[in-house]
Amino acid sequence: MFHAQQAAEKAMKAFLTWHSKVFRKTHNRAEIGQLCASIDGSLEPTLRRAAELTDYAWKFRYPGEPHEPPREEAEGALALAREVYDAILARLPDEVRP
Secondary structure (H helix, E strand, C coil), rough: HHEEEEEEHHHHHHHHHHCCCCCCCCCCCCHHHHHHHHHHHHHHHHHHHHHHHHHHHCCCCCCCCCCCCHHHHHHHHHHHHHHHHHHHHHCHHHHCCC
């Protein structure tokens, strides 16, 4: 879950950096998403949904914690992170894509 959150966050911050958009140090996906959407409004629906990943910056961060997420929740977070990553990547030039 933490890694899904991080993947989405890093993709969004990379997008902002590519566009020379200044952002503060935060894990808040809603805030970062709004900045990204101000550059490319077509990202807004995907990034609005990605805001739900924000809590995973701390929640379930370490394996073996007393409350592990259900498998379905983890799979959903991973799918959402992949969607964010793919959407961001599609909007970057070919020369910066992996």
